[in-house]
Amino acid sequence: MTKTVAFFGLGHMGAPMSFNLLKAGFQVKGYDPVGASLDSAGSRGVEVCTTPHQTVVGADFIVSMLPHSAAVESLYLHEEKLLDQIAPDTLVIDCSTISATSARHLLAAARDKGLHAIEAPVSGGVAGAVAGTLSFMCGGDSHDVERAREILRHMGVNIFHAGPAGSGQTAKICNNMLLAIHMIGTAEALQLGVDNGLDPKVLTEIISKSSGANWSLQTYNPYPGVMENVPASNQYAGGFMVKLMCKDLGLAQRAATDSKSYTPLGSLARNLYGIHNLAGSGELDFSSIQQLFQLK
Amino acid sequence: MTKTVAFFGLGHMGAPMSFNLLKAGFQVKGYDPVGASLDSAGSRGVEVCTTPHQTVVGADFIVSMLPHSAAVESLYLHEEKLLDQIAPDTLVIDCSTISATSARHLLAAARDKGLHAIEAPVSGGVAGAVAGTLSFMCGGDSHDVERAREILRHMGVNIFHAGPAGSGQTAKICNNMLLAIHMIGTAEALQLGVDNGLDPKVLTEIISKSSGANWSLQTYNPYPGVMENVPASNQYAGGFMVKLMCKDLGLAQRAATDSKSYTPLGSLARNLYGIHNLAGSGELDFSSIQQLFQLK
Amino acid sequence: MTKTVAFFGLGHMGAPMSFNLLKAGFQVKGYDPVGASLDSAGSRGVEVCTTPHQTVVGADFIVSMLPHSAAVESLYLHEEKLLDQIAPDTLVIDCSTISATSARHLLAAARDKGLHAIEAPVSGGVAGAVAGTLSFMCGGDSHDVERAREILRHMGVNIFHAGPAGSGQTAKICNNMLLAIHMIGTAEALQLGVDNGLDPKVLTEIISKSSGANWSLQTYNPYPGVMENVPASNQYAGGFMVKLMCKDLGLAQRAATDSKSYTPLGSLARNLYGIHNLAGSGELDFSSIQQLFQLK
Amino acid sequence: MTKTVAFFGLGHMGAPMSFNLLKAGFQVKGYDPVGASLDSAGSRGVEVCTTPHQTVVGADFIVSMLPHSAAVESLYLHEEKLLDQIAPDTLVIDCSTISATSARHLLAAARDKGLHAIEAPVSGGVAGAVAGTLSFMCGGDSHDVERAREILRHMGVNIFHAGPAGSGQTAKICNNMLLAIHMIGTAEALQLGVDNGLDPKVLTEIISKSSGANWSLQTYNPYPGVMENVPASNQYAGGFMVKLMCKDLGLAQRAATDSKSYTPLGSLARNLYGIHNLAGSGELDFSSIQQLFQLK
Known part of the structure; x- marks a missing residue:
């Protein structure tokens, strides 16, 4: 039936x-x-x-x-x-x-x-x-x-x-906070490598097989040209928008304040995504945070 | 021969x-x-x-x-x-x-x-x-x-x-900087979850299958009791010492300063590990950063 | 009457x-x-x-x-x-x-x-x-x-x-957030100077007459021995307790989240005071943040 | 002679x-x-x-x-x-x-x-x-x-x-690091106030007579229109350029790395000024950091 x-x-x-x-x-x-x-x-x-x-x-x-x-x-x-x-x-x-x-x-x-x-x-x-x-x-x-x-x-x-009740939302924001952190961290690491002469593809391959490995680096690489079929290789169109990441990071910070938890990287991630959003990138995919570390 | x-x-x-x-x-x-x-x-x-x-x-x-x-x-x-x-x-x-x-x-x-x-x-x-x-x-x-x-x-x-020449060292510090970032981020996320009533094992399992997945969470979990055979379940003995992570993060920051690269999470990671080191944790495994977010 | x-x-x-x-x-x-x-x-x-x-x-x-x-x-x-x-x-x-x-x-x-x-x-x-x-x-x-x-x-x-209505509370948390920021900044600057061989009194005198001047440095100096009659020269007893600063910084972060404002230093200040509080310093005066930057 | x-x-x-x-x-x-x-x-x-x-x-x-x-x-x-x-x-x-x-x-x-x-x-x-x-x-x-x-x-x-020898340079970078910190902090506090309905002149007046007082707020206010005769009221022209502040903050971070000193706010200040510089603001006065917190 x-x-x-x-x-x-x-x-x-x-x-x-x-x-x-x-x-x-x-x-x-x-x-x-x-x-x-x-x-x-x-x-x-x-x-x-x-x-x-x-x-x-x-x-x-x-x-x-x-x-x-x-x-x-x-x-x-x-x-x-x-x-x-x-x-x-x-x-x-x-x-x-x-x-x-x-x-x-x-x-x-x-x-x-x-x-x-x-x-x-x-x-x-x-x-x-x-x-x-x-x-x-x-x-x-x-x-x-x-x-x-x-x-x-x-x-x-x-x-x-x-x-x-409440645990599902908490798990979600914990996941997304951690996602934002390793996405920004991955963007920082790739830029630091490139600024020092490394090929971002080679660096991605090395870190993917080492202890720096994470989901952002390996399946959603933020550096243009490293992977096909990710927003970074399509002008950061589509995907999970910066403004939505800002919303989730705001929820995480509200929870952290309420429970007197301390999340220095999570707090900084909210602020960096917020600055990126204010600069006009709200509709781009969240891997566009790479641009924050590059000369405009 | x-x-x-x-x-x-x-x-x-x-x-x-x-x-x-x-x-x-x-x-x-x-x-x-x-x-x-x-x-x-x-x-x-x-x-x-x-x-x-x-x-x-x-x-x-x-x-x-x-x-x-x-x-x-x-x-x-x-x-x-x-x-x-x-x-x-x-x-x-x-x-x-x-x-x-x-x-x-x-x-x-x-x-x-x-x-x-x-x-x-x-x-x-x-x-x-x-x-x-x-x-x-x-x-x-x-x-x-x-x-x-x-x-x-x-x-x-x-x-x-x-x-x-130089690329090997650069790749190493990029990897270790990213490792430090997702280790701290993982510790923050697990603590935020626990402070809001979640079981750290359940939360680890969920994030491991979601976009927050990373090496620290999945193979070197910093929350005591989540995994066997990691330093977190052995009073943070052994492993990769906090003072050595401080050294590597210092090298990363020196490189970032020289190449005019910007690594906000990487810089903060160096400072958090440094504060942890000053507080007497230099000989502990680097996953002990979890303790920074817990009541002493 | x-x-x-x-x-x-x-x-x-x-x-x-x-x-x-x-x-x-x-x-x-x-x-x-x-x-x-x-x-x-x-x-x-x-x-x-x-x-x-x-x-x-x-x-x-x-x-x-x-x-x-x-x-x-x-x-x-x-x-x-x-x-x-x-x-x-x-x-x-x-x-x-x-x-x-x-x-x-x-x-x-x-x-x-x-x-x-x-x-x-x-x-x-x-x-x-x-x-x-x-x-x-x-x-x-x-x-x-x-x-x-x-x-x-x-x-x-x-x-x-x-x-x-609400403006008084907003002004209060803006003031206290800024206070926390320059107190931590002052502690960092004095420690950096001392670690490089400067006398904290001399450095305080120089910055007090220069562009780094601020209320924390000049009237509530956090480095022990620089000023008489401040908590820093009395084992950080009395004054404005760390746990109360944590409360005010939490209110500031809640307001920032609600109004979609971004305060990277303010957010980090909340986290640093929180870490200091968790480590057992909640009852000390807030200028004791100096200790976070010193070997225990 | x-x-x-x-x-x-x-x-x-x-x-x-x-x-x-x-x-x-x-x-x-x-x-x-x-x-x-x-x-x-x-x-x-x-x-x-x-x-x-x-x-x-x-x-x-x-x-x-x-x-x-x-x-x-x-x-x-x-x-x-x-x-x-x-x-x-x-x-x-x-x-x-x-x-x-x-x-x-x-x-x-x-x-x-x-x-x-x-x-x-x-x-x-x-x-x-x-x-x-x-x-x-x-x-x-x-x-x-x-x-x-x-x-x-x-x-x-x-x-x-x-x-x-060396003390003069150290004092200089300690001062400028602290200056950068309270300039950014002042910009954050003023923006948080404005975003919550306060007049930046009124808020400046209140904090100037309270514990948040500092040189940036009182003599070099970064919010346009609060003070006459400062770069903020002249499209941030003239003054001390962002790219020079970046240089000084780089020197401060190099010193901190060498002396194993930890300066979380100072490190973040370098990164925020760097991001501002990369976005094309290198020739503006350093009080233009206010713009980082405003919608473009």
């Missing part, structure tokens, strides 16, 4: 995720406040809904992929009060990247109403959303996370259970 | 490297100003020499593994003037980690005297030296680097030719 | 502030949840009250000097709901250092109830509180700030009107 | 310094490898010389104001070997900003030849050179420094004796 998914947020990430659910045989009802996004999804087979409340009627799962905490809270708690409309056997899966505090608040509110909800922020970007190879970093009750696998496995390949 | 290697510097790194040459069938003549090191090597089969000049007589290869530029320059150029004693068909291989400037100077001086010399700084630490799994980052003429493989392959598994 | 001040928070800062009001001829009614603080203030002439509500009866002014946002919100808005007990002609002056967001929230809530309230965080520390030489950085309506001068002038010498 | 000064380096700094000596009644013989600089000085009364050797004939004092260590060493030690041409009763005063190592080397070489030499790097910039209000940070023997006052007092107002 066909199951139904109510999908909120059909933008760059949400749209291809919903298409993968369609492809897997789910019925998908969609809502997005941006008309063009909604129409576009409709033309691919998503059942277009005109109100949030209409969207959730008869849904087995609700998936939301929204840009920030305020949008999530508006949908579920404040303006739309969607938690008041959801049937008890529906599972809510919020895939948005929001603060851990906000995620904990949402899951607690759902539980208070006898509902089931988990957080499941993703990593993998638009390319991963299209290919169905996202990683989901889930937080919430084990039973609910297990149940979510039924649909998450059609949108991604790694489904992690990080811990209780 | 047995070939002979003259080995200078029989300390924590040099001694096991020389033993691997013995095991491979080379005759090894050794010299070290520290009597105990020399005696210890002698008891393992190294032919003990009492002067540098005596050591190089009849040598096909000269290998030096010394602690700093001053020691290298003293041996080859100034006090001992060893370059004046070396036969033209001997190949000099300096494995010390010194400044690129100093390495270029040595290789040029050798060339001026009609000699053959390369730089070949290593990565892999004492464990790699013992196991014969070091990486060598060679700089110099291709022909000389090829010739060096005859002995380097018995001490290590990766033999890279980074480029002309 | 004698005016009455209701004073909340009679700790290290609040107590001497209240005594200066007594000295100026005001009647002071005091409340503090810590019995010892309350008794001590009582022995100096403060009229001891046992509930917040009792304290504000008949008050012309209310002054609160509390440790954090939660305490302020608990008093005025949530647990004690003091805003519901205050007469319309009473002026509320909150001197606590809290987030600008929290301050705006309090002042808006007061205004909604037809009350008058300003924020007036201070700088100058315990010494300034005792001597009556504090600076007040006020935020709120001009008329209310003018009215507050009647009592603030007995506790401090500079009474600034920074702007509307 | 008129005394004679041989002046080397008649650029932006050296030229106005030499004119102040002329005005004070000294005979000034000048040399500069740039013909236009030499001619321009000649038209103001400096006696034009065509070789270094000719310049020092009959000189009571030699003053050099050169751009870097290499130029100083070339003049006195290597190419021109000027130390071999100088009469024993001539006092050499090198005002160039060079490394402490290089300065120690020069003074030792002079002493070995029975000559008298001091280092006397300056602070105060072109404006101070023109106005005769420079600060001199002298290193060398007390007697020589005393003797130098006869001419230094006509070019500056503060003449400090920092200590033995």
